[in-house]
């Protein structure tokens with residue numbers, strides 16, 4: 001008998017739900033065992049009594065006259081639980097250790113299949129770009145038995161650029177499903193909500209050259225224009241069988257459960273990548289020309305490969321001359337190889353932005369680290385969030401999902417560019433043209449927050465794009481008090497660490513609530529929810545250890561930072577994980593026996609890039625297997641060649657944003 005059949009066909013009783021679902025927007029605003037009980041404790045000044053050096057002591061609640069929303073609804077059960085304990089830590093070591101394995105997971109979870117050069121180039125295909133008398137371009141794709149030789153011949157003709165077509169691939173990889181503002185760290189990182197006070201990208205059109213965009217997604221409603229199917233060379237592009245393009249679009253114009261960086265801009269969908277995520281430079285070039293002729297102010301290309309293509313380069317430079325800002329992902333190969341289109345015209349940065357037709361965007365991890373998959377080199381102009389980015393998925397594919405890659409960094413940057421470009425228009429500068437494209441590109445680079453080595457470097461270029469700084473450079477009145485690095489990291493026994501940095505001089509207070517995680521974006525977690533757990537001054541890194549939380553509840557930490565009379569809000573959160581294990585009670589072990597495990601991913605949260613570890617024990621023998629699920633968060637674990645009764649324990653280690661989870665007590669009888 002095939003052991004695999006047994007494993008997959010038998011669903012054992014070991015369906016283990018770790019962590020109860022907390023309905024989003026549920027009536028209970030109370031932090032369990034904390035909101036009500038500790039709210040009362042705060043009033044009596046006893047919060048944090050057990051923690052040496054605590055400097056908050058519930059002063060926030062008392063000082064502002066705000067109180068826990070749950071104070072009047074405390075349940076008897078909650079009173080029996082220990083009060084919330086908050087302790088300020090020495091901001092050095094604890095977080096670093098909590099973080100290290102997480103970084104590795106993030107990197108490991110981008111499968112190699114998303115890298116360039118997987119699919120062979122279309123062997124007999126040729127891209128021919130011709131300039132018409134009015135200065136426009138036409139792109140045609142022709143077949144030739146010897147494309148290289150035919151291209152040389154065609155290039156001899158005036159105003160003609162031809163080259164053998166290359167294969168480009170999309171540059172992102174899916175994680176599990178999920179949604180909500182508290183998990184969208186990218187909005188904190190680029191300081192999106194502070195920027196939106198001045199500009200939300202209204203009036204700017206961003207062409208998304210990708211796998212298409214699911215225009216029916218509620219979070220994209222009213223933001224997706226009629227598009228183009230460049231593969232079939234006809235109207236289309238508003239469906240997305242792959243899902244990549246929808247994720248990209250949501251990162252720009254999402255305005256529902258998830259929010260993009262320019263929620264009032266418009267997306268012009270152009271399908272040039274096929275259902276499996278590959279596309280030809282011939283179709284990409286045709287799509288670019290269509291986009292320029294149909295109102296694109298910005299073009300986002302979350303795609304690439306290591307082959308340059310002369311015809312595609314021609315089209316991109318033409319678009320740039322017409323005043324279109326082209327933004328592209330630098331690639332996920334994790335090498336120094338140039339990836340195109342990002343690397344076209346590898347001009348020296350800053351001084352020669354005018355000669356660089358593509359703003360190349362690399363990825364940055366939430367911690368500020370460089371994810372190893374993100375390409376390095378001089379063609380990396382700026383960096384943006386690119387690890388575990390939550391955005392929209394097609395409605396038929398779960399509606400929300402996590403993806404990692406420079407594919408995500410690029411549209412977040414394109415959205416910031418749209419916000420800046422909208423401000424550019426509002427400030428009465430030249431409304432369009434190359435001056436605007438160059439101006440906005442220059443501002444994004446010059447106002448980026450430095451990362452890594454001091455100054456411009458090959459990992460991050462000029463640094464992390466910052467919408468508030470970009471707007472300020474364009475004269476917009478902005479207040480930028482958001483924390484760009486806020487993280488709430490769950491630990492064992494209901495203890496979590498909240499880490500954040502806020503600007504110097506700001507009055508800072510932190511609220512913790514048990515709901516709001518999935519509420520409407522932008523910005524769940526109002527000031528009225530939850531309870532204060534800390535107040536202090538900005539200008540330093542703060543780490544709070546919060547104990548007596550429940551690892552089956554969702555928590556949202558909201559950091560309010562007030563300076564010059566303006567309050568900024570930063571949201572981060574922590575949610576429970578559900579583990580599910582499918583196993584037979586008996587299993588014949590052959591060479592390739594497998595066990596199915598999964599993290600359940602209800603729509604309102606997922607396990608973003610976290611890993612599943614299965615520990616098998618039989619007598620003194622012990623074997624540990626670790627897998628990092630992608631896509632639907634299911635994983636198949638090889639069963640070791642043990643005999644007799646074998647216990648196994650399944651643990652989901654938490655990515656940031658999720659409680660760590662372990663399910664124990666599974667047994668299986670193995671036979672040979």
Ligand SMILES: [Ca+2]
Nearest residue numbers: 451453455457
């Ligand atoms: Ca740097």
